[in-house]
Amino acid sequence: MTLTTLGLSDVKDIVNLTSDWQDGWSEKMLIDGVNANNLFGFVVRQQDSLVGFLTYTIGGDFSDLLDIVVDKTQRQKGIATLLMQAYFDKLKENKVEKSLLEVRKNNLVAINLYKKHGYDQLYIRTKYYPDGEDALVMEKEIL
Ligand SMILES: CC(C)(COP(=O)(O)OP(=O)(O)OC[C@H]1O[C@@H](n2cnc3c(N)ncnc32)[C@H](O)[C@@H]1OP(=O)(O)O)[C@@H](O)C(=O)NCCC(=O)NCCS
Numbered sequence: 001m002t003l004t005t006l007g008l009s010d011v012k013d014i015v016n017l018t019s020d021w022q023d024g025w026s027e028k029m030l031i032d033g034v035n036a037n038n039l040f041g042f043v044v045r046q047q048d049s050l051v052g053f054l055t056y057t058i059g060g061d062f063s064d065l066l067d068i069v070v071d072k073t074q075r076q077k078g079i080a081t082l083l084m085q086a087y088f089d090k091l092k093e094n095k096v097e098k099s100l101l102e103v104r105k106n107n108l109v110a111i112n113l114y115k116k117h118g119y120d121q122l123y124i125r126t127k128y129y130p131d132g133e134d135a136l137v138m139e140k141e142i143l
Pocket residue numbers: 066067068069070071074075076077078079080081082103107108109110112113114116
């Protein structure tokens with residue numbers, strides 16, 4: 001398993017990994033973000049195939065964790081944890097003090113993951129998603 005920073009050569013694989021997922025990424029959004037240097041991330045590959053990725057932005061002293069997805073066949077093996085650790089290390093290196101995120105209120109697996117990594121719920125943003133589902137806004141202080 002290898003972890004690298006997100007680059008343009010990862011975009012097609014990310015689009016494929018998220019193609020059956022409602023909050024998936026379009027190729028254009030990813031390419032524009034990487035090219036403009038305002039979208040960052042990490043990817044994990046196993047024998048060249050992409051098995052997980054994490055994307056984020058940084059603005060001043062805080063970061064938004066946008067997305068973390070692991071291939072269905074590779075879950076519960078610690079890949080998301082690996083990605084989050086790389087993300088926290090990067091934030092520390094850049095002296096970023098806070099990480100914020102939104103997560104679907106019913107996505108208990110992801111909420112567990114975030115709580116395990118030190119995120120606390122700040123508030124609920126009602127009807128945040130296009131299908132009307134609420135989001136939990138969560139925050140972690142980076143020490
Ligand atoms: C959420 C997701 C990224 C977790 O990836 P993963 O590689 O399986 O996670 P890890 O193996 O590193 O597990 C870390 C922690 O996540 C939580 N977790 C992972 N799978 C879980 C499950 N099936 N049920 C409950 N908690 C779970 C646990 O807290 C776990 O810690 P533990 O193993 O000590 O119990 C993955 O399930 C996924 O891609 N889901 C679909 C996309 C998504 O919803 N992304 C988040 C919203 S943007």
